[in-house]
Amino acid sequence: MTVTNPTPLPSATILGYPRIGPDRELKRALEAYWAEPARHPAQTVLDTLGDLRERTTLRLRELGLTQDTAVPSEGFAVDHVLDTALALGAVPARFRAEGLLPAAPDTERGIELITALSRGTDDLEPLELTKWFDTNYHYYVPELDPGTALRAHPESLVSRYRDTLRRTGVRTRPVLVGPVTFLLLSRPETPAAHGARVDPLAGLDDVLAQYVSILSSLHAAGVPWVQLDEPALAADGWGASRERILSAVTTAYTRLTALSDHPSVLVTVGYGDAGQDAHLALARTGVDALAVDLDRGAVPTRAALEAWGERPVVGGVVGGRTVWRTNLAGATDTLDRLRAGARGPVAVGTATPLLHVPHDITRETGLDPDVRSWVAFADQKVSEVVELARGVEHGWKEISEALETDTRIREARATHPATRRPEIRERTAAVSPEDRRRPSAAERRAAQQERLRLPLLPTTTIGSFPQTAEIRAARAAHRAGRLDGAAYWEAIRSEIARAVRAQEELGLDVLVHGEAERNDMVQYFAESLEGFATTRHGWVQSYGSRCTRPSILFGDVSRRVPITVDWTRYAASLTDRPVKGMLTGPVTILAWSFVRDDVPAAEVADQVALALRDEITDLEAAGTAVVQVDEPALRELLPLRETDRPAYLEWSVGAFRLATGAAAADTQIHTHLCYSEFETVLDAIEGLDADVTTLEASRSGSGIVDGLAAADFPRDVGPGVWDIHSPRVPSFEEVARRVRHAARAIGAERVWVNPDCGLKTRGWPETEAALDRLVAAAVSVRTELEREDDDAARAGARPVLSSSGVA
Ligand code: GLN
Numbered sequence: 070m071t072v073t074n075p076t077p078l079p080s081a082t083i084l085g086y087p088r089i090g091p092d093r094e095l096k097r098a099l100e101a102y103w104a105e106p107a108r109h110p111a112q113t114v115l116d117t118l119g120d121l122r123e124r125t126t127l128r129l130r131e132l133g134l135t136q137d138t139a140v141p142s143e144g145f146a147v148d149h150v151l152d153t154a155l156a157l158g159a160v161p162a163r164f165r166a167e168g169l170l171p172a173a174p175d176t177e178r179g180i181e182l183i184t185a186l187s188r189g190t191d192d193l194e195p196l197e198l199t200k201w202f203d204t205n206y207h208y209y210v211p212e213l214d215p216g217t218a219l220r221a222h223p224e225s226l227v228s229r230y231r232d233t234l235r236r237t238g239v240r241t242r243p244v245l246v247g248p249v250t251f252l253l254l255s256r257p258e259t260p261a262a263h264g265a266r267v268d269p270l271a272g273l274d275d276v277l278a279q280y281v282s283i284l285s286s287l288h289a290a291g292v293p294w295v296q297l298d299e300p301a302l303a304a305d306g307w308g309a310s311r312e313r314i315l316s317a318v319t320t321a322y323t324r325l326t327a328l329s330d331h332p333s334v335l336v337t338v339g340y341g342d343a344g345q346d347a348h349l350a351l352a353r354t355g356v357d358a359l360a361v362d363l364d365r366g367a368v369p370t371r372a373a374l375e376a377w378g379e380r381p382v383v384g385g386v387v388g389g390r391t392v393w394r395t396n397l398a399g400a401t402d403t404l405d406r407l408r409a410g411a412r413g414p415v416a417v418g419t420a421t422p423l424l425h426v427p428h429d430i431t432r433e434t435g436l437d438p439d440v441r442s443w444v445a446f447a448d449q450k451v452s453e454v455v456e457l458a459r460g461v462e463h464g465w466k467e468i469s470e471a472l473e474t475d476t477r478i479r480e481a482r483a484t485h486p487a488t489r490r491p492e493i494r495e496r497t498a499a500v501s502p503e504d505r506r507r508p509s510a511a512e513r514r515a516a517q518q519e520r521l522r523l524p525l526l527p528t529t530t531i532g533s534f535p536q537t538a539e540i541r542a543a544r545a546a547h548r549a550g551r552l553d554g555a556a557y558w559e560a561i562r563s564e565i566a567r568a569v570r571a572q573e574e575l576g577l578d579v580l581v582h583g584e585a586e587r588n589d590m591v592q593y594f595a596e597s598l599e600g601f602a603t604t605r606h607g608w609v610q611s612y613g614s615r616c617t618r619p620s621i622l623f624g625d626v627s628r629r630v631p632i633t634v635d636w637t638r639y640a641a642s643l644t645d646r647p648v649k650g651m652l653t654g655p656v657t658i659l660a661w662s663f664v665r666d667d668v669p670a671a672e673v674a675d676q677v678a679l680a681l682r683d684e685i686t687d688l689e690a691a692g693t694a695v696v697q698v699d700e701p702a703l704r705e706l707l708p709l710r711e712t713d714r715p716a717y718l719e720w721s722v723g724a725f726r727l728a729t730g731a732a733a734a735d736t737q738i739h740t741h742l743c744y745s746e747f748e749t750v751l752d753a754i755e756g757l758d759a760d761v762t763t764l765e766a767s768r769s770g771s772g773i774v775d776g777l778a779a780a781d782f783p784r785d786v787g788p789g790v791w792d793i794h795s796p797r798v799p800s801f802e803e804v805a806r807r808v809r810h811a812a813r814a815i816g817a818e819r820v821w822v823n824p825d826c827g828l829k830t831r832g833w834p835e836t837e838a839a840l841d842r843l844v845a846a847a848v849s850v851r852t853e854l855e856r857e858d859d860d861a862a863r864a865g866a867r868p869v870l871s872s873s874g875v876a
């Protein structure tokens with residue numbers, strides 16, 4: 070039953086806007102409160118949120134989103150999934166037991182609760198963080214069992230709406246994660262349920278009851294439209310069949326729109342194509358409007374639009390995932406095709422919320438003006454939406470000026486010398502399959518054993534050592550011109566010396582220089598490569614209060630001069646032990662940058678790979694015997710739809726192999742991956758053909774180790790034995806247990822002992838304490854295994870240690 074509503078859907082809208090503030094105001098407020106709640110009480114966070122909501126609303130109106138409900142009502146503290154969880158009262162039992170009861174998010178108690186849930190307390194583990202679809206944003210995973218006692222907390226959604234209306238006179242549109250996506254993103258909270266197959270949609274009824282109550286409250290408060298985001302419909306792999314998911318969609322939206330006292334419901338599916346099946350399922354319900362992603366997805370089919378009838382559709386033609394100007398001519402075509410099939414009004418929108426892009430490119434006055442003209446950050450994307458909506462309303466002629474400007478800029482970009490450098494194109498075109506192949510694994514293993522002579526269960530770290538306040542201060546002073554180059558390099562050198570000394574004293578086998586010189590593992594390389602630009606204010610939220618400033622990869626990529634060789638050589642000069650050269654891999658460099666959209670990703674990746682290949686050759690010439698090429702983002706870029714995955718894995722694995730393919734047999738190539746859920750990409754990890762793979766593992770229990778063992782992973786692996794994400798120092802027994810388990814399950818000859826990830830966010834005291842235990846555990850298990858081996862030999866049995874053999 071569709072409710073006729075006095076407020077029509079606006080003809081221009083966006084699905085969401087950056088939340089952290091143009092000058093990271095929210096980050097500062099949160100971190101001040103977390104550091105010193107006595108001086109900066111929770112109320113200061115709430116005040117900042119209210120101010121930001123007001124500024125955002127006024128800014129968006131100024132940019133042209135002038136119609137009622139065109140502006141989403143956001144402005145929550147930490148994460149939108151967590152915000153929806155609190156609106157539903159979904160607080161795990163362990164927090165309730167601590168007396169942290171569900172509370173409306175926009176209250177001091179709510180902020181305390183959000184803090185506990187997202188950061189943990191002395192006694193309680195926080196909610197897990199994981200990647201939001203195929204982006205570098207991380208959400209807090211709600212924990213939910215069918216029996217979880219939910220209770221709707223619509224108060225904050227209502228008060229945000231009212232407060233913004235009072236301050237600005239604008240009726241905004243509250244946003245929630247939709248019920249189906251919310252359930253699919255959630256995990257069971259009871260440990261017993263872990264691992265067991267549970268139906269992720271089992272809690273649907275209970276969850277829907279809360280949504281019904283929230284929608285009624287919003288209606289009572291006079292809210293005309295509510296936005297429910299269902300991006301999960303654009304992805305595969307939820308542990309429930311597609312039929313089951315679609316039937317949940319039908320159940321959910323039939324129920325939410327059955328009552329007369331609800332605001333009009335806009336369902337959005339960003340991050341890809343929902344597909345005809347989902348469109349039809351939604352069409353069967355009383356949903357009032359649908360927003361589709363026309364940046365990554367296709368125009369809905371005739372049949373879907375037919376079923377949708379006269380209800381409005383928002384065509385998301387302005388992409389929210391890249392920083393490039395929208396191809397306006399292309400967008401007008403797409404919108405025309407949508408209008409040809411749609412029976413109702415067509416509005417213009419963004420394909421996703423704009424949280425993945427920075428605020429405003431016009432602030433980047435230091436950027437090359439050509440490059441700047443090609444870029445659209447959030448505010449520019451809003452203007453594009455507004456302009457296209459004007460065209461939909463009054464005809465494309467009306468916006469001919471904007472269309473011509475865009476065409477002109479597009480042509481200038483295509484012919485700009487930086488975007489097409491013949492020598493680079495020739496080099497990538499000449500790459501042969503041989504360039505992606507190293508000598509056989511057996512040959513490499515023998516040559517490396519001969520050269521490195523490492524003990525059983527060798528110990529190493531992932532690369533970075535603590536980025537101390539002194540390092541950051543020196544870098545800031547250098548950037549500000551208060552510290553000259555020579556003094557800065559001296560400061561970095563002394564940090565490297567400190568890290569090498571510490572590792573020698575701790576007794577690690579393969580050392581690192583510690584990455585003191587790197588502000589960020591991608592930006593550091595971007596700054597040294599041709600084809601990249603960096604920004605000053607281009608921050609995007611990564612998780613909680615954490616922001617990153619992705620570089621802009623706009624042109625053909627090449628390496629000017631060696632990037633890492635001097636630092637590695639210096640570290641190596643201080644020790645007799647091997648020092649690993651440390652590089653960021655091509656896939657991760659792409660994943661954590663804003664990558665050009667005018668050349669296929671596979672080719673961009675190969676350009677980056679060739680630059681890294683040259684770097685490895687130079688490291689080898691400087692005497693480096695071990696080189697690590699980090700690919701923590703390999704899993705992150707994995708396409709949401711299964712059918713798209715083989716092509717991605719082909720080019721991503723290919724780029725890694727091109728980067729490492731020239732390394733000599735006796736150069737040991739390591740790679741490092743983190744952010745869990747490797748099971749789906751184990752074959753690809755094997756395809757990387759690295760000699761040693763270190764993985765984040767300690768939070769997954771024995772899952773990853775058992776997975777590697779079951780898959781008979783053929784190369785050396787270092788499943789992390791120390792969770793570096795908190796200052797907690799694991800006990801010797803705990804580390805030894807993990808080492809022993811890995812050695813037994815995988816075979817001791819294949820296992821390395823290392824932390825989960827780099828140590829840059831840790832302090833020195835816990836780093837030394839934990840690494841001391843890590844080395845002690847490796848030594849102890851090594852001795853244990855050797856003794857067993859001797860005993861077995863004496864008893865005439867098969868020796869324990871050679872059982873896993875040489876590949
Ligand atoms: N080498 C990097 C470091 O240690 C790896 C970081 C990562 O995996 N995210 O910091």
Ligand code: ZN
Pocket residue numbers: 531701741742743744765825826827
């Ligand atoms: Zn890592």
